[in-house]
Amino acid sequence: MSAAVAAERDELLATDELSAYYGDRKAVGDVSIAFTRKAVTALIGPSGCGKTTFLRCLNRIHEVGFDARVEGRVLLDGQDIYAGAVDPMAIRRRIGMVFQRPNPFPTLSILDNTLVCAARGLNRRQRFDCAERALRAAALWDEVKDKLRSSPLRLSGGQQQRLCIARAVAAEPEVLLMDEPTASLDPIATAVIEELMARLADEFTIVAVTHNMQQAARVSDVTAFMLADEAGVGRLVEVDDTARLFTKPGDHRTEDYITGRFG
Amino acid sequence: MVQPRFRRVARFVSPADRGFAAVVYGGSILFALLIIGLFIELVLGSWPSIAAFGPSFIWKSSWDPITSNFGALPMIYGTVVTSLIAIVLAAVIGIMAAVFLADFAPRWLSAPLSFLIELLAAVPSVVYGLWGLFVLAPFVRTAIGPAVQKVLGWTPLFSGPVYGVGLLTAGIILALMIVPTVTAISRDVVAAISRDLREASMALGATKWETATRVVLPAARVGIFGSCVLGLGRALGETIAVTMVIGNRPEISASLFAPSYTLASVIANEFTEATTSIYISALIELGLILFVVSIVVNALARLMIWSVRGST
Numbered sequence: 421m422s423a424a425v426a427a428e429r430d431e432l433l434a435t436d437e438l439s440a441y442y443g444d445r446k447a448v449g450d451v452s453i454a455f456t457r458k459a460v461t462a463l464i465g466p467s468g469c470g471k472t473t474f475l476r477c478l479n480r481i482h483e484v485g486f487d488a489r490v491e492g493r494v495l496l497d498g499q500d501i502y503a504g505a506v507d508p509m510a511i512r513r514r515i516g517m518v519f520q521r522p523n524p525f526p527t528l529s530i531l532d533n534t535l536v537c538a539a540r541g542l543n544r545r546q547r548f549d550c551a552e553r554a555l556r557a558a559a560l561w562d563e564v565k566d567k568l569r570s571s572p573l574r575l576s577g578g579q580q581q582r583l584c585i586a587r588a589v590a591a592e593p594e595v596l597l598m599d600e601p602t603a604s605l606d607p608i609a610t611a612v613i614e615e616l617m618a619r620l621a622d623e624f625t626i627v628a629v630t631h632n633m634q635q636a637a638r639v640s641d642v643t644a645f646m647l648a649d650e651a652g653v654g655r656l657v658e659v660d661d662t663a664r665l666f667t668k669p670g671d672h673r674t675e676d677y678i679t680g681r682f683g
Numbered sequence: 684m685v686q687p688r689f690r691r692v693a694r695f696v697s698p699a700d701r702g703f704a705a706v707v708y709g710g711s712i713l714f715a716l717l718i719i720g721l722f723i724e725l726v727l728g729s730w731p732s733i734a735a736f737g738p739s740f741i742w743k744s745s746w747d748p749i750t751s752n753f754g755a756l757p758m759i760y761g762t763v764v765t766s767l768i769a770i771v772l773a774a775v776i777g778i779m780a781a782v783f784l785a786d787f788a789p790r791w792l793s794a795p796l797s798f799l800i801e802l803l804a805a806v807p808s809v810v811y812g813l814w815g816l817f818v819l820a821p822f823v824r825t826a827i828g829p830a831v832q833k834v835l836g837w838t839p840l841f842s843g844p845v846y847g848v849g850l851l852t853a854g855i856i857l858a859l860m861i862v863p864t865v866t867a868i869s870r871d872v873v874a875a876i877s878r879d880l881r882e883a884s885m886a887l888g889a890t891k892w893e894t895a896t897r898v899v900l901p902a903a904r905v906g907i908f909g910s911c912v913l914g915l916g917r918a919l920g921e922t923i924a925v926t927m928v929i930g931n932r933p934e935i936s937a938s939l940f941a942p943s944y945t946l947a948s949v950i951a952n953e954f955t956e957a958t959t960s961i962y963i964s965a966l967i968e969l970g971l972i973l974f975v976v977s978i979v980v981n982a983l984a985r986l987m988i989w990s991v992r993g994s995t
Contacts, residue, residue: 481886486790513888523879527901536897537887584883591887 432457432625433478433515433595438492440473440482447473449653450492453644455595460617460626462640462662464633466677469646470654471629472520475597478627479515480508496595513537515595516588516624520603522580524572524587531568533583538590550590557623558586559616578609585616589624596620598628602635614639633678637666645674722974729968731961740968746933746949748957753965755972757933761850761943762973765925766918768854768939769861773918774911776858777865781907782895784866785873786881797870804863812927815856820847820928827851828940839937848930851939856924861914868913872906873899912984919977922947946973 434454440447448470455461463471476482477490480501493500501511524533534551542550551568555561560582564575572583581601588596598617602610617626617639630636636643643666644659658671669675726733732740736753743754780800784793828845835841876899884894900907930942931952946969957963 479886481882484882484885509888509890511888512886517886519879519883519886521879523877523883525880525883525898525902527898527904536884537889587887 430457436493443487451656459641461642462636465646516593517597520600554586554590558582596624725971732964732968758946762945765853769857769918772858780866781869808924812924815928843938845940853929857918865914868910872903
């Protein structure tokens with residue numbers, strides 16, 4: 421992306437020379453990228469290219485794992501979220517996350533799952549309204565409005581994943597990170613989630629990892645291609661408007677990947 | 684031509700499988716027979732006592748070998764109260780320790796600490812008893828007792844003289860003995876809760892503490908409950924350590940500082956000196972009660988675990 425284009429775009433989230441490690445092993449190396457506000461950015465690349473690890477650095481969940489650490493900066497609205505005084509819990513409320521496998525809390529009802537990280541200090545009415553808004557935003561309301569008190573484990577996989585999206589949305593984050601949100605779902609549920617992602621982009625800045633190139637082409641505005649180098653370190657190869665990246669890739673490795681020559 | 688509706692196919696079963704099936708069937712039936720046999724033996728042994736005292740044996744509170752007048756209530760009371768004290772203390776400490784070991788402790792600390800806690804389970808109970816008698820009981824008499832009575836002495840629960848030996852001391856010793864069971868099983872259960880759930884909670888901005896109390900512990904509650912029941916089972920039947928610190932007095936008093944007696948300790952203490960056949964028979968009936976109580980506790984726990992599972 422040229423400097424002129426970057427300046428004219430409104431960038432909410434950016435990384436600066438971001439590297440991620442598991443112990444001594446470098447999994448992601450020196451990635452600098454900016455994410456446009458209220459757009460869907462897809463991270464694509466073959467398995468093991470570090471895209472999930474990179475995504476997990478963006479809300480500081482990477483560091484929760486054993487012996488995991490991060491170097492470089494992640495700027496949210498210009499503020500470095502890895503700066504010393506920053507509370508990671510506060511950051512994670514501003515940058516929500518949806519995981520590869522649906523993971524609703526099994527012991528909480530559908531309603532409580534939705535509200536688990538909603539704003540504190542709401543009264544009953546407000547809480548209910550908040551849940552309804554979130555569930556509507558996640559296109560799940562009509563399917564669960566009569567069974568809000570029942571267990572989320574009775575929902576289908578696609579419904580559970582939308583519940584997880586509602587749960588993230590209810591915290592009113594600015595950014596939504598999605599780690600292969602449809603990887604464990606059937607094609608119909610996948611289509612529902614993809615449609616939802618496009619709609620959510622009206623309100624949120626979305627960064628989604630996928631290794632399904634058709635999905636990236638369908639749902640994203642911008643696509644970033646990552647690839648592991650000879651040392652196994654995930655590097656950003658290029659990032660561009662999705663339409664351009666898939667038709668006129670700037671790097672031959674991107675072209676090889678999207679034409680199916682490897683990966 | 685008429686086709687037969689079903690065709691019975693003689694499936695081939697290898698002789699080794701047949702033999703194996705016979706062995707495992709035999710093994711499990713043997714266990715069932717052992718339990719039934721034990722029950723029958725206890726009933727037969729306690730028959731003179733059952734015939735003499737009838738059901739009132741359970742709620743009579745006299746225990747007088749001289750006049751051969753026996754009632755089990757003081758021992759039932761002592762058993763229940765010491766076990767309750769033990770399970771409450773052990774559950775609180777054990778669950779906290781389990782959460783710490785599984786979620787908070789760094790790896791270099793977690794493994795040796797787990798090992799030490801499990802080592803507690805290997806200490807012979809007579810050693811616990813000695814420690815209870817020579818260290819804990821004086822400590823209760825000189826430190827815990829006066830301190831508690833200063834604040835809560837007005838309640839019947841903590842009234843009366845503090846001898847050092849008694850219900851509370853026995854309960855604390857029992858708690859120590861079952862903490863390893865509760866901790867080890869709870870830790871395994873907590874550690875088995877999937878990483879996904881923890882990360883989901885953390886990614887939503889929850890603290891480690893919120894994640895542990897609101898997500899991990901509720902998800903692990905069935906297993907944790909099971910660990911407490913196993914601990915309770917051990918507390919109910921534990922004999923020698925309790926005998927050494929409970930005071931061995933067949934009385935019912937509200938105070939936790941009062942000496943008491945448990946079903947197991949009275950059997951251990953008095954079996955050798957039981958001279959009359961009705962005395963021996965009464966002791967065996969105490970064993971029968973302990974046996975039934977243990978089975979009922981375990982059965983109730985099973986039912987609760989099933990009902991909790993069913994509701995999720």
